[in-house]
Amino acid sequence: MSETKKPDLGEFIREQRRMAEMSLRKLSEVAGISNPYLSQIERGLRKPSADILQQIARGLSISAETLYVQAGILDERSERSDLVASIRSAPELNDIQKKALLEVYRSFVGEVPAANDAAEVED
Numbered sequence: 001m002s003e004t005k006k007p008d009l010g011e012f013i014r015e016q017r018r019m020a021e022m023s024l025r026k027l028s029e030v031a032g033i034s035n036p037y038l039s040q041i042e043r044g045l046r047k048p049s050a051d052i053l054q055q056i057a058r059g060l061s062i063s064a065e066t067l068y069v070q071a072g073i074l075d076e077r078s079e080r081s082d083l084v085a086s087i088r089s090a091p092e093l094n095d096i097q098k099k100a101l102l103e104v105y106r107s108f109v110g111e112v113p114a115a116n117d118a119a120e121v122e123d
Contacts, residue, residue, distance in 0.1 A: 008044055009041070009044070009047075009048075009067070009070050009071045010041055010042040010043055010044040011042075011044075012067075012070045013041060013042055013056060013060075013067070013070075014042045016060045016062060017042075017060060020060055020061070022059075022060075024038060024039055024042070027056070027059050027060065030058075030059035031052075031055040031056045031058065031059035031060075032055055032059075033052060033055060033056070038056070041056075047071075048071075050064075050068065050073060053067040053068060053071060053073075054067075083105065084102065084105070087101050087102055087105070088102075
């Protein structure tokens with residue numbers, strides 16, 4: 001089995017910064033960290049603390065959890081199951097909306113729905 005290689009933390013931050021169309025200097029200003037330090041993080045020369053990751057996430061307008069998973073601080077699998085559980089238990093959504101959200105989510109992450117998902121939503 002071959003797994004898709006997950007980009008390292010620095011590459012991931014660089015990709016997110018480029019998608020946000022931010023310069024290294026701008027992100028360092030917004031995040032409140034030095035330009036050279038951010039550059040070293042992006043090049044994989046420094047491993048930032050959880051606090052620094054939170055500042056970078058805030059500057060990029062992404063969740064800190066996303067960076068924590070990328071850095072190996074949090075387990076990615078547990079976040080996925082938490083999201084699925086949250087969708088299933090959301091009282092403000094009807095069964096059709098829950099099923100649609102789960103299908104869209106799984107189409108993005110490439111998961112095959114569990115057999116009980118359809119039955120659970122259709123009940």
